[in-house]
Amino acid sequence: MAVQVTQAGADTKTGVSGWSLSIAPRRGALSVVEVIVLAACIAAALTMTNRHGVDIMIRTFLWAGLALAWNIAGGYVGLISFGHAAFFGIGAYTSTILLLSYGISPGIGLFGGALLAAAAGALLTVVCARLRGPFFILSTLAAGEVTRIAALNWRSLTGGAEGLEIPAISSATDMVFATQWPYVGLVLSYMLLVFALSVWIERSRYGYYLFATRDNEDGASAIGINPGVMRVSAMALSAALTAIGGTLFVQYFLYLDPTHIISPDISFEFALICAIGGLGTASGPVFGALIIVPASELLRGWLSQSASGLYLVLYGLVVILVILYFPSGISGAIARGWAALTKKKTS
Amino acid sequence: MGGADKKEDQLMLWVEGVSRQFNALWAVRDVSFSIEAGEIVGIIGPNGAGKSTLFNLIAAAIRPTSGDIRFLDHTITRAKPYQVSRLGLARTFQIPKPFRQLSVRENVMLSALRRHRTPHRANRLAGETMEFVGIDHLADTSVASLTVGLLKKLEVARALATEPSLLLLDEVMAGLTPPEVREMMAAIAALPSRGVTVLWVEHVMMAIMNVAQRLLVLHRGQLITQGKPAEVSKDPAVIAAYLGEKYAARS
Ligand SMILES: Nc1ncnc2c1ncn2[C@@H]1O[C@H](COP(=O)(O)OP(=O)(O)OP(=O)(O)O)[C@@H](O)[C@H]1O
Numbered sequence: 001m002a003v004q005v006t007q008a009g010a011d012t013k014t015g016v017s018g019w020s021l022s023i024a025p026r027r028g029a030l031s032v033v034e035v036i037v038l039a040a041c042i043a044a045a046l047t048m049t050n051r052h053g054v055d056i057m058i059r060t061f062l063w064a065g066l067a068l069a070w071n072i073a074g075g076y077v078g079l080i081s082f083g084h085a086a087f088f089g090i091g092a093y094t095s096t097i098l099l100l101s102y103g104i105s106p107g108i109g110l111f112g113g114a115l116l117a118a119a120a121g122a123l124l125t126v127v128c129a130r131l132r133g134p135f136f137i138l139s140t141l142a143a144g145e146v147t148r149i150a151a152l153n154w155r156s157l158t159g160g161a162e163g164l165e166i167p168a169i170s171s172a173t174d175m176v177f178a179t180q181w182p183y184v185g186l187v188l189s190y191m192l193l194v195f196a197l198s199v200w201i202e203r204s205r206y207g208y209y210l211f212a213t214r215d216n217e218d219g220a221s222a223i224g225i226n227p228g229v230m231r232v233s234a235m236a237l238s239a240a241l242t243a244i245g246g247t248l249f250v251q252y253f254l255y256l257d258p259t260h261i262i263s264p265d266i267s268f269e270f271a272l273i274c275a276i277g278g279l280g281t282a283s284g285p286v287f288g289a290l291i292i293v294p295a296s297e298l299l300r301g302w303l304s305q306s307a308s309g310l311y312l313v314l315y316g317l318v319v320i321l322v323i324l325y326f327p328s329g330i331s332g333a334i335a336r337g338w339a340a341l342t343k344k345k346t347s
Numbered sequence: 348m349g350g351a352d353k354k355e356d357q358l359m360l361w362v363e364g365v366s367r368q369f370n371a372l373w374a375v376r377d378v379s380f381s382i383e384a385g386e387i388v389g390i391i392g393p394n395g396a397g398k399s400t401l402f403n404l405i406a407a408a409i410r411p412t413s414g415d416i417r418f419l420d421h422t423i424t425r426a427k428p429y430q431v432s433r434l435g436l437a438r439t440f441q442i443p444k445p446f447r448q449l450s451v452r453e454n455v456m457l458s459a460l461r462r463h464r465t466p467h468r469a470n471r472l473a474g475e476t477m478e479f480v481g482i483d484h485l486a487d488t489s490v491a492s493l494t495v496g497l498l499k500k501l502e503v504a505r506a507l508a509t510e511p512s513l514l515l516l517d518e519v520m521a522g523l524t525p526p527e528v529r530e531m532m533a534a535i536a537a538l539p540s541r542g543v544t545v546l547w548v549e550h551v552m553m554a555i556m557n558v559a560q561r562l563l564v565l566h567r568g569q570l571i572t573q574g575k576p577a578e579v580s581k582d583p584a585v586i587a588a589y590l591g592e593k594y595a596a597r598s
């Protein structure tokens with residue numbers, strides 16, 4: 001049985017047409033399971049009242065948006081990047097410098113950061129155009145490190161290792177708020193925006209061209225797709241969205257320095273969330289973030305007193321188990337589970 | 348070669364003195380021929396003769412060491428494969444190159460997207476093309492589960508869904524059962540009536556002898572002869588190329 005809510009006039013049988021709402025997660029469609037789980041998680045998160053809980057919620061939504069942005073390059077076009085912290089940093093620094101030096105609102109400054117990061121992402125992809133697999137990954141890691149070192153040394157612009165601080169004076173135009181709730185609104189909108197964009201990409205010609213480029217470059221070329229354009233544009237878009245997340249991050253924490261912002265740990269985390277949630281689907285990164293971010297925060301809190309190393313061990317264990325047993329991530333596991341359930345019922 | 352007295356405006360493909368060297372090896376050497384619109388031209392030759400290399404040259408996947416290639420009104424010698432595809436030249440790969448994470452339907456639909464713009468519209472052509480090739484019953488299966496024969500059919504469907512005027516087929520019969528070979532022969536024979544000119548490399552002699560109107564024979568990178576299938580199969584040079592010089596001398 002296939003319960004499908006379909007737009008009038010669209011062909012239900014075809015997997016690639018019309019707006020459809022299926023039950024199990026599927027690329028390019030919103031599934032009932034996803035909508036329910038997401039809505040439940042968001043609702044549960046919104047009932048948080050203590051400061052620490054709301055803090056975790058803000059991080060979760062922000063990191064979900066960032067992982068979705070990473071997924072456009074890493075999941076859709078197959079450009080696995082361990083250098084996205086550089087784009088995150090470019091976004092955070094650009095809007096903060098524009099705010100502190102020129103009084104430009106981060107609401108406008110974030111577009112400046114997005115444009116700069118898009119240019120940086122495009123440049124990186126053009127320079128590394130001939131590199132594939134591990135060679136590309138290592139180059140992105142190196143690019144991230146170069147960016148961090150540049151930020152550390154360009155003191156007049158970035159404040160070097162001491163970093164930059166945004167005055168904690170509540171002002172809506174400066175995007176600084178006294179309470180946490182406006183930030184919840186900001187990061188939730190950010191996540192939903194990147195999610196909607198991802199779903200649109202999955203259903204569009206552009207998205208299919210990205211998948212084709214990822215799956216088989218020669219095959220893509222042979223049907224008229226320019227793989228270079230696909231890679232560069234997807235990386236630029238991914239970088240721009242990551243930069244916007246960087247601006248939101250710094251507006252919440254009101255402080256940034258190169259070591260924490262442009263750190264490989266941040267790049268790894270984006271990749272990890274996508275790998276665990278499910279690479280190349282819009283729901284994957286959101287599921288990944290909903291599990292990884294709160295779990296790592298809680299684990300860190302509980303285990304830090306007893307044994308600090310234990311946290312990393314457990315974290316690593318969970319990651320290995322998930323990658324071994326759920327190679328297509330949580331969203332893939334849900335899809336398979338649902339398929340198994342419906343098969344049993346009908347037979 | 349050359350010197351053929353043909354009207355330029357009827358030419359679909361024009362290959363002039365094309366060579367390609369890999370290190371010390373001339374995979375394709377001074378090959379010249381042309382194809383008119385509506386023809387089905389076969390290319391035969393022993394393993395390693397340079398047939399696939401010639402296809403890669405025509406489809407602009409690799410550059411010739413020397414020589415020129417024209418397709419319709421365009422010189423495509425230095426073009427990119429995606430540009431050649433957009434001009435209306437489609438090719439299959441001898442080793443299939445599908446999009447592994449997508450369904451059969453999505454693989455075919457992708458080819459139709461350039462002209463039909465949205466997945467919804469491209470899907471209609473994809474459906475027709477899958478039916479034409481005989482893989483419509485597999486539309487929603489994953490490509491990862493297909494056999495070699497089905498992957499070959501998918502290659503043909505993917506190439507056809509770009510709506511080409513010239514189609515290059517590289518050993519599409521490999522892995523097909525005899526009834527499937529007959530179906531594929533009928534499908535290829537029907538292509539000119541759909542406005543598709545065919546250049547076709549094949550090892551299954553029965554198929555290519557019966558469907559191709561003209562055969563080109565490649566041996567060690569060189570075009571040793573061309574003509575009607577019946578004439579070519581009697582040519583001593585062709586028999587020698589296939590059996591080796593010793594056997595030819597003995598018989
Ligand atoms: N990229 C390459 N680099 C080096 N040598 C190559 C390359 N491609 C092909 N060759 C060589 O060129 C020669 C012609 O190969 P090609 O694949 O064109 O033959 P073919 O006629 O298609 O053979 P088959 O019938 O086995 O498919 C072979 O000797 C092959 O090893």
Ligand SMILES: [Mg+2]
Pocket residue numbers: 398399400441
């Ligand atoms: Mg070959």
